[in-house]
Amino acid sequence: MADEHREIAAVQALHRIDPETGAVIPPVHLSSTYGRGSDNELLGSIDYRRPHGPTEQHAADVIARLEGAAETRLFSSGMAAIAAVFETVPTGGHVVAQTEMYYGAKALLNRLAAKQRLSASFVEPGNLEALRNSVRPGETDLVWVETPANPGWKIVDIAPTADIAHAAGAPLAIDSTCAPPCTTRPLELDADIVMHSATKYLNGHSDVLAGVLSTREITPRWAEIGEIHNKTGALAGGMESWLLMRGLRTLFIRFERQSANALAVAEAMQTHPAVESVLYPGLPSHTGHEIAARQMTNGFGGMLSLRLKGGYEAARKLAAGTKIFIQATSLGGVESLIEHRKPIEGPDSPTPDDLVRLSCGIEPAESLIEDLRQALA
Numbered sequence: 001m002a003d004e005h006r007e008i009a010a011v012q013a014l015h016r017i018d019p020e021t022g023a024v025i026p027p028v029h030l031s032s033t034y035g036r037g038s039d040n041e042l043l044g045s046i047d048y049r050r051p052h053g054p055t056e057q058h059a060a061d062v063i064a065r066l067e068g069a070a071e072t073r074l075f076s077s078g079m080a081a082i083a084a085v086f087e088t089v090p091t092g093g094h095v096v097a098q099t100e101m102y103y104g105a106k107a108l109l110n111r112l113a114a115k116q117r118l119s120a121s122f123v124e125p126g127n128l129e130a131l132r133n134s135v136r137p138g139e140t141d142l143v144w145v146e147t148p149a150n151p152g153w154k155i156v157d158i159a160p161t162a163d164i165a166h167a168a169g170a171p172l173a174i175d176s177t178c179a180p181p182c183t184t185r186p187l188e189l190d191a192d193i194v195m196h197s198a199t200k201y202l203n204g205h206s207d208v209l210a211g212v213l214s215t216r217e218i219t220p221r222w223a224e225i226g227e228i229h230n231k232t233g234a235l236a237g238g239m240e241s242w243l244l245m246r247g248l249r250t251l252f253i254r255f256e257r258q259s260a261n262a263l264a265v266a267e268a269m270q271t272h273p274a275v276e277s278v279l280y281p282g283l284p285s286h287t288g289h290e291i292a293a294r295q296m297t298n299g300f301g302g303m304l305s306l307r308l309k310g311g312y313e314a315a316r317k318l319a320a321g322t323k324i325f326i327q328a329t330s331l332g333g334v335e336s337l338i339e340h341r342k343p344i345e346g347p348d349s350p351t352p353d354d355l356v357r358l359s360c361g362i363e364p365a366e367s368l369i370e371d372l373r374q375a376l377a
């Protein structure tokens with residue numbers, strides 16, 4: 001489907017007009033239970049809101065269209081979606097993930113490994129040779145990739161990664177939280193499952209916690225994810241799903257502005273004397289730029305990191321010294337955020353002491369750049 005058709009589907013939430021009232025914006029369905037008629041037949045299509053009511057289903061359908069997915073399911077958070085995927089790995093199964101990735105997902109994998117629920121290997125994001133050496137044909141049950149990868153934004157080439165996973169008999173799942181479907185569609189690049197923390201770009205207003213899984217095909221593993229979704233009940237609420245659908249209407253335009261802002265900030269910071277390096281896939285100097293230019297078709301996103309010459313202290317001072325960038329965790333919202341990452345991720349994290357992570361919002365770029373300059377001065 002052409003990008004303009006995807007964008008229209010997002011803006012109009014699939015052009016579904018409420019047949020009963022003519023409402024252009026759908027109502028929120030909060031009912032947990034659904035009625036039956038004289039022969040016990042359901043009046044609508046569901047009997048109960050677990051695993052999904054009409055509002056959750058509508059939001060899932062919009063995301064499925066954007067991803068080109070056979071089906072999409074909404075979860076109560078990104079972590080709940082990740083946990084559902086890890087739950088499909090049989091006991092003792094082998095998972096390959098990344099040395100650099102969302103620290104919460106890595107902590108969950110390490111926890112499962114410590115309990116001998118599964119075994120995990122970690123490879124550098126984008127190092128295909130290391131991945132080839134880490135997968136064990138017939139034994140590896142899941143390859144888990146995040147691209148761009150927190151917090152250095154290394155890029156993983158999805159199509160050849162899928163080939164390596166599939167040759168070993170393992171499905172490829174992508175955490176594409178920082179590359180929403182307006183810019184990257186991993187399922188079209190042969191990934192099997194794509195995951196998002198919808199808390200971030202998909203909702204975009206920092207007022208919803210939700211997670212998403214979408215699948216390229218209906219497979220036995222996907223059926224198992226459906227069972228886990230229903231049996232463990234980590235579901236998105238009706239109100240959250242409605243807010244998420246509202247956020248999705250402006251995804252394309254938000255992401256475009258956030259990408260333009262991040263590029264402007266990255267370019268301005270590249271020559272700042274206090275900055276050691278700028279990590280942003282949109283810069284030609286970034287190691288993954290060429291792949292990103294091909295894989296992120298509509299912008300490199302709003303996330304970048306700065307490494308500062310002054311080390312830990314300089315990073316702490318910058319994060320505390322901005323007046324427009326808000327010192328807070330999370331990403332993808334319309335408001336710009338700044339975070340000194342190391343103290344958040346803890347002593348075991350490979351994140352450098354001197355790294356400050358920026359999530360660019362939609363404020364004027366010049367004001368964001370000026371804010372960083374005054375805080376670095």
Ligand SMILES: *Cc1c(COP(=O)(O)O)cnc(C)c1O
Nearest residue numbers: 077078079102175177197199210
């Ligand atoms: C935030 C985030 C998650 C976790 O999502 P929650 O909605 O906070 O549970 C997973 N992966 C990435 C890349 C994230 O940024």
